[in-house]
Amino acid sequence: MSQVITFVERLNELFSYRDGHLYWKSLSSPLSRAKIGAKAGALATRGYWRVKVDGVTHMAHRVIYAMHNNGYCPEFIDHIDGNTGNNKIENLRPATITENAQNVKLHKNSTTGIKNVSWMPSKNRWRVMISINKKRKTWLVKDLELAELVAIEARDKYHGKFANHGI
16 A cells, blocks of 8 residues: 655655755656755746746745645745745745735835835825725825834834835
8 A cells, every 4th residue: 555645745855954945855756857965946036946846846935834834834925034035944934915015125116215105296295105904004294204204113013023114
């Protein structure tokens, strides 16, 4: 009678984990070009690492999280420091889609250089806008420095441990 193994058992059969990276312990296919002991996976779009398990591509951070949590893997995993290439287990936490979105850095097309702050010419004011439970909350402020402080306070209050101040 053949033994059925779980997905996490298969992951632990194939990979060892060290310092945020996966390394091959055994190969998932005899035709694989990978070498035992070599770093597993490849860098993909937006800085994410991916690995193949029995011909199926998986995000490395999801594999690492599952390996450390007895196979459990939430729908969304947040990289605490915002670096999608940092897959150290202490940098990964379960999140909702909203929490994951709250922990984003400053967008590269920001005209103010301050997260959640933009200029409203029609009001001649700086606008601070954040999302709270899928609703937008807005403050209008005369001074840019004050707008930045309002944005920081609002993110801390409403986003809690997922607040990212754009760094």
